[in-house]
Amino acid sequence: MATIKDVAREAGLAVGTVSRVLNNRGYISESARVKVREAMDKLDYQPNEMARSLQKKHSNMIGVIVPRIEHPYFAKLISCLEEAAYEQGNRLLLLNSKGIRDREHEYMELCRRNRVQGIILCNGNLDLERSGDINIPVVTIERKMEGGDASIECNNFEGGVLAAEHLIEKGCRRLLHIRGLADINMPADQRGEGFETACLQHGIKPEIIHAPLLEYQLENPEDFFKNSMDRIKESDGVFLSDDLLAVRLMHACWTAGIRIPEDLKVVGFDDVHFSSYVTPSLTTIRQPLREMAGEAIRLAGLLNRKEPVPKNTVFPVKLIARESSS
Amino acid sequence: MATIKDVAREAGLAVGTVSRVLNNRGYISESARVKVREAMDKLDYQPNEMARSLQKKHSNMIGVIVPRIEHPYFAKLISCLEEAAYEQGNRLLLLNSKGIRDREHEYMELCRRNRVQGIILCNGNLDLERSGDINIPVVTIERKMEGGDASIECNNFEGGVLAAEHLIEKGCRRLLHIRGLADINMPADQRGEGFETACLQHGIKPEIIHAPLLEYQLENPEDFFKNSMDRIKESDGVFLSDDLLAVRLMHACWTAGIRIPEDLKVVGFDDVHFSSYVTPSLTTIRQPLREMAGEAIRLAGLLNRKEPVPKNTVFPVKLIARESSS
DNA sequence: CTGAATATGATAATCGATTGACATACCATT
DNA sequence: AATGGTATGTCAATCGATTATCATATTCAG
Numbered sequence: 001m002a003t004i005k006d007v008a009r010e011a012g013l014a015v016g017t018v019s020r021v022l023n024n025r026g027y028i029s030e031s032a033r034v035k036v037r038e039a040m041d042k043l044d045y046q047p048n049e050m051a052r053s054l055q056k057k058h059s060n061m062i063g064v065i066v067p068r069i070e071h072p073y074f075a076k077l078i079s080c081l082e083e084a085a086y087e088q089g090n091r092l093l094l095l096n097s098k099g100i101r102d103r104e105h106e107y108m109e110l111c112r113r114n115r116v117q118g119i120i121l122c123n124g125n126l127d128l129e130r131s132g133d134i135n136i137p138v139v140t141i142e143r144k145m146e147g148g149d150a151s152i153e154c155n156n157f158e159g160g161v162l163a164a165e166h167l168i169e170k171g172c173r174r175l176l177h178i179r180g181l182a183d184i185n186m187p188a189d190q191r192g193e194g195f196e197t198a199c200l201q202h203g204i205k206p207e208i209i210h211a212p213l214l215e216y217q218l219e220n221p222e223d224f225f226k227n228s229m230d231r232i233k234e235s236d237g238v239f240l241s242d243d244l245l246a247v248r249l250m251h252a253c254w255t256a257g258i259r260i261p262e263d264l265k266v267v268g269f270d271d272v273h274f275s276s277y278v279t280p281s282l283t284t285i286r287q288p289l290r291e292m293a294g295e296a297i298r299l300a301g302l303l304n305r306k307e308p309v310p311k312n313t314v315f316p317v318k319l320i321a322r323e324s325s326s
Numbered sequence: 327m328a329t330i331k332d333v334a335r336e337a338g339l340a341v342g343t344v345s346r347v348l349n350n351r352g353y354i355s356e357s358a359r360v361k362v363r364e365a366m367d368k369l370d371y372q373p374n375e376m377a378r379s380l381q382k383k384h385s386n387m388i389g390v391i392v393p394r395i396e397h398p399y400f401a402k403l404i405s406c407l408e409e410a411a412y413e414q415g416n417r418l419l420l421l422n423s424k425g426i427r428d429r430e431h432e433y434m435e436l437c438r439r440n441r442v443q444g445i446i447l448c449n450g451n452l453d454l455e456r457s458g459d460i461n462i463p464v465v466t467i468e469r470k471m472e473g474g475d476a477s478i479e480c481n482n483f484e485g486g487v488l489a490a491e492h493l494i495e496k497g498c499r500r501l502l503h504i505r506g507l508a509d510i511n512m513p514a515d516q517r518g519e520g521f522e523t524a525c526l527q528h529g530i531k532p533e534i535i536h537a538p539l540l541e542y543q544l545e546n547p548e549d550f551f552k553n554s555m556d557r558i559k560e561s562d563g564v565f566l567s568d569d570l571l572a573v574r575l576m577h578a579c580w581t582a583g584i585r586i587p588e589d590l591k592v593v594g595f596d597d598v599h600f601s602s603y604v605t606p607s608l609t610t611i612r613q614p615l616r617e618m619a620g621e622a623i624r625l626a627g628l629l630n631r632k633e634p635v636p637k638n639t640v641f642p643v644k645l646i647a648r649e650s651s652s
Numbered sequence: 653c654t655g656a657a658t659a660t661g662a663t664a665a666t667c668g669a670t671t672g673a674c675a676t677a678c679c680a681t682t
Numbered sequence: 683a684a685t686g687g688t689a690t691g692t693c694a695a696t697c698g699a700t701t702a703t704c705a706t707a708t709t710c711a712g
Contacts, residue, residue, distance in 0.1 A: 051698035
């Protein structure tokens with residue numbers, strides 16, 4: 001493949017001049033620009049990013065570590081991150097930790113080996129002390145981590161409040177909250193807190209069911225709903241901590257003959273891809289993922305340039321009313 | 327960050343020896359190995375992959391270009407690709423073309439700039455001639471491309487046949503096929519061919535509706551199903567060219583009071599994440615994505631080493647019977 | 653006409669690792 | 683004692699770009 005020297009020779013210019021054209025630095029005449037561009041086209045030249053990164057001491061990549069690519073929430077998040085990275089001239093090095101601690105740690109080191117500009121860490125389980133000495137900016141999304149440089153989350157508490165108020169407004173009085181049980185303290189736990197708080201303010205004491213999750217999914221959906229069905233039947237409005245859980249509940253209700261929304265109104269959280277087209281379509285709390293992803297990438301860039309950034313940014317959420325609570 | 331020289335100094339060895347330990351090449355004593363490992367740990371050394379890639383003339387990355395990350399089919403595919411890449415020591419450079427021709431082409435060049443080992447091209451629209459002179463292996467998945475070095479697909483035709491036979495076996499006689507209309511000739515078109523062929527063999531002439539797609543999704547679902555509802559009502563079994571389409575059909579049927587599976591049996595294609603838990607759960611044709619992804623990564627590696635590979639590999643499909651056709 | 657601004661060339665160092673050539677040891681065998 | 687395998691050191695080139703320095707040449711304004 002052609003190198004910058006080939007381009008210089010072809011254009012009849014010095015290597016330094018070509019480099020200045022490429023990086024738009026110093027004095028360059030229009031004629032030089034044209035000559036370089038023509039030579040590049042003729043030789044089908046693409047600058048070697050490896051060499052550039054080596055010289056610049058960092059690549060143009062951003063490492064993204066998620067626990068599950070296929071999960072619709074993460075799929076959406078990755079999509080937003082890719083778009084944001086593209087806009088800011090960065091690339092995504094996508095790494096799937098599968099919630100495996102060792103894998104997550106291994107991927108952090110891999111990011112260092114590749115001299116990424118920053119690491120976006122989504123949820124996951126990484127313990128703090130092991131990654132304390134990483135000298136690459138770490139931005140977390142929807143996850144607490146003391147070792148991180150910046151964290152981004154949505155207003156989970158407010159989301160719970162919105163869900164409660166919506167259900168109450170729709171006439172529900174026997175409220176239930178089903179929350180996924182993660183192994184460490186996550187910002188998402190605040191969803192339930194907000195829900196409870198709002199319920200109590202309206203004089204309602206909600207039921208709460210903890211659902212054991214494995215890699216962000218129910219371990220055994222059939223058993224879980226079978227065991228919980230009595231309590232579900234006693235309620236007329238339920239808020240689930242994520243849309244995946246909500247859709248599974250709706251399926252269990254369909255099987256059990258509980259009609260949604262007539263018998264039971266359902267509100268989820270996240271507003272993932274399928275939420276708008278499942279049957280019935282799902283009322284949910286939407287996280288502004290596009291904005292959150294954009295901010296994460298932006299902060300990673302700022303941190304890379306040693307500029308100060310806010311330690312924690314909270315984005316507003318919005319209730320999207322659909323059929324499941326109409 | 328520590329360099330190989332620092333490690334050599336710390337271990338009291340020469341740079342060459344350290345390099346040989348790192349790359350497991352030539353003669354190395356156990357004591358040298360230990361000393362190097364200890365020095366690496368002490369200095370928290372991570373080899374600079376940029377420097378390595380520059381020297382080796384290719385990175386350890388594989389570029390993956392998809393038209394939509396968030397689409398559940400691609401999310402699953404990306405997940406499988408990441409896993410396969412991990413197993414073979416490669417990383418994923420994830421690029422979302424959004425079906426935009428220029429973006430896809432831009433991303434191909436970006437892959438060249440990053441000296442990726444290979445490019446996995448999923449569906450998408452890239453025209454052939456523009457990428458003919460790419461000197462990086464290109465493996466396509468579910469997509470025809472003359473310029474590609476290898477293509478991988480599932481047995482789409484057979485999938486259509488399985489769908490038809492399943493519906494007929496379940497007692498359906500008024501069969502319908504709704505297919506997404508892509509702008510170029512894709513392997514997925516064979517799904518409909520297989521369906522038709524099998525129907526005709528059983529003496530049934532299926533109805534066919536073409537659904538206009540935009541970026542692998544219905545442009546206007548409400549209008550589409552409103553306009554098609556009469557023909558849908560006349561049938562008792564429908565095969566859709568993908569699960570996303572199938573779920574939207576099920577929603578439209580729910581709205582229109584058509585019961586699934588009692589009034590209409592539904593079969594989709596792909597077996598994406600939600601297919602097993604939507605209401606009702608969706609009978610579908612499963613592509614062996616894990617195997618297809620593994621093969622794609624494997625072929626990219628072989629091609630990179632100039633080894634011969636099969637030009638086209640077709641994987642078997644399997645019908646997964648669920649509630650929507652029971 | 654002179655000095656400043658503009659434009660480019662030539663050259664070399666640098667980023668961090670790989671690799672090969674060559675030299676030099678220390679062991680075992682035979 | 684000679685031979686050959688094992689283990690390592692030294693040194694230098696290389697990958698492809700960036701960047702700084704210094705030199706040179708042109709152009710233009712005052």
